[in-house]
Amino acid sequence: MAYLRYIDPLTDFGFKRIFGTEANKAIVIDFLNTLLPPHHQIQDLTYKNTENLGKSPLDRKAIFDIYCQASDGQRFIVEIQKVKQDYFKDRSIYYATFPIQEQAEKGYWNYQLCPVYAVGILDFIFDEYEDDEELIHIIKLKDQGCHIFYDKLQWIYIELPKFIKTLEELETPLDQWLFVLKHLSGLSDRPDLLQQNPIFNQLFEVAEFANLSRSEQGRYENSLKHYRDWHNVMNTVRREGREEGREEGREEGRQEGQQALILRLLTRKLGTIPEPIQEQIFTLNSEDLAALGESMFDLQTMEDLETWLRSCS
Numbered sequence: 001m002a003y004l005r006y007i008d009p010l011t012d013f014g015f016k017r018i019f020g021t022e023a024n025k026a027i028v029i030d031f032l033n034t035l036l037p038p039h040h041q042i043q044d045l046t047y048k049n050t051e052n053l054g055k056s057p058l059d060r061k062a063i064f065d066i067y068c069q070a071s072d073g074q075r076f077i078v079e080i081q082k083v084k085q086d087y088f089k090d091r092s093i094y095y096a097t098f099p100i101q102e103q104a105e106k107g108y109w110n111y112q113l114c115p116v117y118a119v120g121i122l123d124f125i126f127d128e129y130e131d132d133e134e135l136i137h138i139i140k141l142k143d144q145g146c147h148i149f150y151d152k153l154q155w156i157y158i159e160l161p162k163f164i165k166t167l168e169e170l171e172t173p174l175d176q177w178l179f180v181l182k183h184l185s186g187l188s189d190r191p192d193l194l195q196q197n198p199i200f201n202q203l204f205e206v207a208e209f210a211n212l213s214r215s216e217q218g219r220y221e222n223s224l225k226h227y228r229d230w231h232n233v234m235n236t237v238r239r240e241g242r243e244e245g246r247e248e249g250r251e252e253g254r255q256e257g258q259q260a261l262i263l264r265l266l267t268r269k270l271g272t273i274p275e276p277i278q279e280q281i282f283t284l285n286s287e288d289l290a291a292l293g294e295s296m297f298d299l300q301t302m303e304d305l306e307t308w309l310r311s312c313s
Contacts, residue, residue, distance in 0.1 A: 004185055004186065004187075004188070004209070005187065005188055005189075005208060005209060005210075006184045006185055006187055006204065006207045006208060006209065007184075007185060007207050007208075007209055007212075007220055007224075008184065008185035008224060008227065009180070009181055009184050009185070009207065010080055010082070010121075010123055010160075010181070010227065011220070011223040011224050011226070011227045012065070012080075012223050012226070012227070013216075013219050013220045013222075013223035013224075014185075014207070014220065014223065014224075015065055015066075015080050016065060016066070017206060017207070017216075017220075018203060018206055018207055019031070019065075019066055019078065020047065020065065020066050021047075022046075022047060024202070024203075024206055025044075025045055025046075025047070025068075026199060026202065027199055027202060027203050027206070028045070028066065028068065028078070029042045029043075029044070029045060030173075030177075030197075030199040031177050032076060032078070032117075032119070034172075034173045034174040034177055035117075035119065035136075035156050035174070036117070040074060040115060040117075042070045042071075042074070043070070043071055043072075044070065044071040045068045045069060045070045045071065045076070046068060046069055046071075047066070047067070047068045048067045048068060048069055048075075049067075065078055065079040065080055066078040066079070067099070072114070073114030073115075074114055074115045074116070074117065075099035075102075075103075075114060075115070075116045075117070076116075076117050076118075076119065077095060077096065077099065077116075077117070077118045077119065078119045078121070079119075079120060079121070080121050080123065081120050081121070081122050081123065081124070082123045082124075082227065083123070083124060083294075084124050084127075085287070085290045085291070085294070087287045092118060092120060092155060093155070095118065096116055096118040096153065096155065099116045100113060100116055100153070113152055114152070115151075115152040115153070115154075116152065116153050116154075117154050117155075117156060118154070118155045118156070119155075119156045119158075120155070120156070120157045120158065121158050121160060121181065122157055122158060122159050122160060123160055123161065124159070124161065125159045125161055125162060126157075126159065129159065133162070134162075135158065135159045135160075135162035135163055135178075136156065136157070136158050136159075137155075137156070137157045137159070138154060138155075138156050139154060139155040139156075139157070140153075140154050141153060158178070160178065160181060160182055163178045163179070163182055165178075165179065167179065167191055167193065170193060173197070176193070176194060176197070176200070179194075180194065180200065180203065184203075184207060190204050258286065258289045258290075259281060259282050259284065259289060262281060262289055262292055262293060262296075263278060263281055265293075265296060266281075266296065266299075266305065269296065269299070270299065270301070270302055270305060271302075273302075273305075274302075277302070277305065277306065277309065280309045281309070284312070288312050291312070292308065292312075295308055
């Protein structure tokens, strides 16, 4: 299989290779600083283990692409969201509570918290923002008069499909970052404009496919296939679900369409699905069906599917 010169940063492997290692932390610092206000600029950071987050086993199943802490205590969750998902905003808010809870101290504690930022790089557009040209949405806690009530908890969502500037139209460091996120895998050379920032030269070096080991190339190939299949599956699930829902003329029809399609795809991957497992699948709501669609390519055996369904119940 022929590959372009640079890996795709929107794949799991690509994003974590570029942004998620200690050796490359200058890259994620530079990216985050283009999004942060002057008083919250990062000087240094360390990566944290996401498995230590949350109080329950279910909480610890929460997956962040990157979780890091700045030298002044600020916490940052950064994740790629590839497709639309029911209750995505709810999940995003829920995840942001983990770095807050983690700050609790044993014994006497005055409850002072360090800032928490949840950054979502979205490979889709929110339905309610489809007609809005603004592609970055900064969410803060405000009172009824729209005055900032609390400035140490923020969500930053980037709707990447809305970014349409060409290389010649890039004006700011943030423009340059959005261009790289969206177009890196399609570049055949390093643009002169981007080489003026040493960080991008480091990024190009890290992202060059030829610089991967054979093992890393194999992992990237799997990640790229997963990324493409994920898009195809979820788009098909939603399209066919909507079509069947319209035919039925009710919301239940849409969900039944999603359930039927997920079952067909699972059958194609794992073989005949036993009736008790089918019954479990048909009890899933739209959010759980979307999550199962996202997890499908990680399921290798029927036992994996049963384990996933148990964790969902």
